[in-house]
Amino acid sequence: MGSKAYERTLLPASVGAKTRSAETEASNIQIAKGIKIIMYEDRTLVCRDCGKEFIFSAGEQEFYAKNDFKNDPVRCPECRKARKNAARGQQPREMFDAVCASCGKPTKVPFQPRNDKPIYCSECFAARRGR
Ligand SMILES: [Zn+2]
Ligand SMILES: [Zn+2]
Structure with a gap:
């Protein structure tokens, strides 16, 4: 729910099918029929802080989905890192x-x-x- 993953029906690769025997092709189709897999694709997002584009990779999307993170990342990895460091540095302990x-x-x-x-x-x- 809420996942923006692309859902696709797995299709048998028809490329080069002519070189295969008809029998092999038929069984391949049988195997492939009805198999639905969720495929994540790398997405390009724009960083809210620096405006640079960054890749929200398929692996990250899967991680987000697994952890039930509802929102896409809004910052590129560099800005995320910079913010983390800034947050740490912004609390100088008054002595x-x-x-x-x-x-x-x-x-x-x-x-x-x-x-x-x-x-x-x-x-x-x-x-x-x-x-
Ligand atoms: Zn950035
Ligand atoms: Zn003392």
Whole structure:
């Protein structure tokens, strides 16, 4: 359902049939008759981000269908990769200055230090955790 796969009836290849015996051809047709297979074809899609064309390969379409992905990919592989990397890079961890409650060394923590919570430097934190 929702699959845009091309459904085709498998037809026997009639090319070169003349060189074969009529008998062989007939049995080939019998075998081929009624066999329906779903064939995926490489499709060319246009990337939403860069406007470049990219191939949505038959194998990928099969993968999408198997995993019940309803939508075609909208971006080329490069842009998908770029977006993944950007998403990772877009979250710079803000570091706050703090003083270690254990050894008194200045340290940095990835959260706003609160007075009711002791801050430990990474060494002391690891030491405490390891206990
Ligand atoms: Zn692109
Ligand atoms: Zn410390």
